[in-house]
Amino acid sequence: MAARVYLDHASAWPLRPEARQAWADASAVAWADPSRGHREGRAARDLLDRATATAAAAVGVDERSLVWTSGGTEAVHLAVLGAARAAQRRGVVRRHLVCSAVEHSSVLRACERLRDEHGYHLDVVGVDGAGVVDPDAVAALVDDRTLAVHVQHANHEVGAIQPVHAVAEACARHGALLHVDACQTVGQVGLSLEGLGADLLTASAAKFGGPRGTGFLALGPRGRVHALQEGDERQRRRRAGLEDVPGIAATAVALEVARASLQTEFSAREIVRRHLRRRLPELVEDVQVHGPLADAHPGIVAVSALYVDGEALVSRLDEAGFAVHSGSSCASTSGEPSHVLVAMGVLTHGHVRVSIGPETSLTDADAFLDAYAEVVQRLRQSSGVR
Template identity: 45%
Template sequence: MAYFDAASTEPLHPQAREALIAALDVGWADPARLYGPARRARMLLEQARTEVAEALGARPDEVSFTSSGTQAVHLGVLGALHGRRRVGRRLVTSAVEHSSVLHAAGVHERDGGSVETVGVGLTGAVDPAAFREAVLAEGTALACLQSANHEVGTVQPIAEAAAACAEAGVPLLVDAAQTAGRMPLPGGWSVLAASAHKWGGPAGVGVLVVRKGTRWRSPLPEDERERRRVPGFENVPAIVASAAALRAMAAESAGESARLSALVDRIRTEVPRLVPDVEVIGDPVARAPHIVTFSCLYVEGEALLTELDKAGFAVSSGSSCTASTLRPSHVLEAMGVLTHGNVRVSLPRGASSADVDRFLAVLPDMVRRIREDAGIKS
């Protein structure tokens, strides 16, 4: 099976696996206690915090571990809004954020706050001028922008958004789930959320970074853990493994990201050459190194995913029939691109050139057969 769904989850990095097994034996005790095994667990936890902080360009005391990237986003968004309640109740976000941001925004709205959604162009990027205007409006408490889009890979103008936020005195929350460990992140943000299983760590670890001087108050009941930012007993072994994976990914990323990016370029060039009536989606240059999405006209997304699965390819799709909902992906809708016949290829570390070749070899005939079955003449 060629696994091309790294944007959903990256396979466990070998160094994370090794660290996880070792930490299960030595890092199981309660890091808040005072005896030997507890001190050992605390030391491992704090060492992991220092490593993650370094990789993300933060200070260790700004980093908290959550139970998922989704929880990091929920706490980041709602905590920053809560902390700035007196300044205003307005949240600015883009139309193509991950559902965790949109759902947190929904809670804020139900709680009496307002949400301003900035639209995107055909490539999926927000217009920096439109984002700036939205941020500068009176009563803005928080702005949210992803580092890169999870469905189409387009990189967002984080540096420009951060400059606008600095001008307005508004904190910027960056959802860096798709790029952490894969590409450098511009500075200037106040809150950052990421997810360890997207960079080769185990599931069950998210990262919430709240910069010094950023007002933040937990929206959840008080708890002593993680500097009162995240409730619940820390999963020390998984956190240790996550830090090992991030360190390894970041160390490899200069070479590996360039290699994967070249494979993505090949797919972006070859798919429209080999398959008629295909729209390759997202920015061809300003993009995450490992993600490429295209839509095939007159093809049902689910049929294509089923055929690709039979041929040994694990990919994902934003077409409506493939998701659990009846609606197509809100990202594709907001971009105004074809939502049916959609395929997202996201390459994990080590994805082979031969597998990409095989993908390009089987795809044209597959699409042709599905179109023929639907009565389309080629």
Template identity: 45%
Template sequence: MPYFDMASSAPLHPVARQALLAALDEGWADPARLYREGRRARLLLDAAREAAAEAVGCRPDELVFTPSGTRAVYDGIAGALAARRRAGRRLVVSAVEHSSVLHTAAAHEADGGTVTEVPVDRTGRVTPGAYAAALREAPDGVALACLQSANHEVGTRQPVAEAAEECAAAGVPLLVDAAQSLGWGPTEGNWSLLTASAHKWGGPAGVGLLAVRKGVRFRTVPPTDERESGRSPGFENLPAVVAAAASLRAVRAEAAAEAERLRGLVDRIRARVPELVPDVEVVGDPERRLPHLVTFSCLYVDGEALLHELDRAEFSVSSGSSCTSSTLTPSHVLRAMGVLSEGNVRVSLPRGTAEAEVDRFLEALPGVVARVREGLGAPTPAGAAVTPDPEPEREPGPEPEVELVVDSLGKRCPIPVIELAKVIGEVPVGGVVVVLSDDEAARLDIPAWCEMRGQTYEGERTADRGMAYRIRRRA
């Protein structure tokens, strides 16, 4: 039963399991105690720190273990902001950071700080120079900048080394969230702080990493205690820490070969899905990306129904579609990229994924998408676009514009786009369809549909209820 959601959580690596078992027996005592059980626990903790620091590329005394990657991000950002409060209260982040970074940014704003969001291009990548520009244009002092090493939803690698140089030139520390990439290799560039999460590389849950380079100003926000150099309070989760460090070393040993293998499988998905399934957009940078992750979106498809059908076919994937989110909003990453969010599927292959599993997925996918589309009464493949109405003859001079209004109020993604696709043929070329929708996803998906289908998106305006989206038929 293929599990293709490595980016959410990886199954426990066998080395992690083995290390965890050993450390349960040897490492349950308090490493701060002086008796033999405590000393034994301390030795294990020190060894785990050394191994993890080597993989991160920092000194052991620069690294602490936290209870999760989320907590590493919260406390890393808070500690850096607190220490640089005199320099300023502005936090610079990319628009596609993990929610833990964006939640911390929102809390910082609610607390009176300011936040700059650096935009990304259509591949999800911040442009080189973007951090420099954000730092230059900040009207107030910038305390900290954050950039992920690679995006968790579309796999695009970020220009971390360039951003670190730009930050260094401006005298601003850079925090890199390396959660998605640390298992594949160390983080390039001269970062100041780094965070990661063990269960993303096959380590156990309950372990995050926070590295703070010597010389980087840092002040843990109280309350805290004497654990982990005063930077991560609470009794050390030692067996899990030991398992995390051991598995990081193990996955790194296999990383180069496995990355090449999975990259081949992902290339196959990237190439085959648009051939096998009509009206699909594969998103993310095709080259500068994580080896194991690929994301695509299917027009006229309900993401939740798609996930459900794939689950019935025994494929576990995730989605950034609004219908799969508790807030009914599409993924902020897809939104920042300006790409289609409906029928979104993220495939992230765990280490050891067999070629045959990927082939089975490619076999199953077309039927699954077709069934979901059929259930929604979606237009037949490329229907609206391939059979345009005959071009109307145009009189010279102004004439009343043909305009059709589609009321999709109260309907959720992908229905507004399906209704648009069904009626676009009813207006003459040059005519306009206005879609009324109060679904958050429409804002992203109607422009994306226009881009994919060669129609002209003319913009949105606030209507009595929801928004009115204006589309001009081009073909």
């Protein structure tokens, strides 16, 4: 049987071997509660502090400005809802939010919660056909009542890199906070919180080869959050609950490895991405490849095919040995078209996202292209279209 080809790195990378080793090592020596004063607790604290310093340095913040969470989704909720809680506690009366229409569903749902449950006014900014936000459209909405603007760094479905720096300027003019959801770029694209102009930045370890269920929120000098779940004073009261020290230690190691190999991993993936983008429409009729060619995430290729059901496509490709994802990253069971593609106004039918890792070779890409062409043709034939 042919080897499996995993092409869903934008959902979760395989755990890097160094991170797996770090997790095993930390589980043996740093399993105790890091807030306790005994020797076992101090061992856990020591590892936690070192991992925090590593992750903070990776995104260019002070280690006191980093909050560990249970993944990207929780980091996002802390950035959106926790920032609103902190502002309210300081008597800030701003109750206006702006986000882009192509944010990850965790950002959209958190913003909608502030709107629906707490009376905030929410403006959702559209994107162009490549999935890119217009910074002038954001700037036109931001004023002195705006608490925060939420714009991702790279889109998780079509890979568009957003002009966050230009958005940051509009935010700074009006004293609004900028949250940049960098879950798809931390460890994959060179960045820093300051370089992006962000006040809050969110990351997910599963997207750069760290453990699943670990993420973090990094805060700039103006970024303040108040804990969403309370109960103790850990993490400077920004997030209560016992820290997963082995998971955090493994995240820091994954991030170090990712950053050390960033250029090589980026270039290798970019070659495969451009190859797939070029060959897909050459090989298969009536397909649309989405997202920008330049200024894009190196690992994401999004393609829709007319006259084909996306879920059927994913399951036939799976049977043929290829793991890809269909539709929006969190709506795979909802049957709804991807909100990202809808916002872009492009073909939503028969959609798959192919996400490349550093191990993905051109041979893998060619094998995928052959399988894709064959599966699309068979599905079209079985529905009587061709």
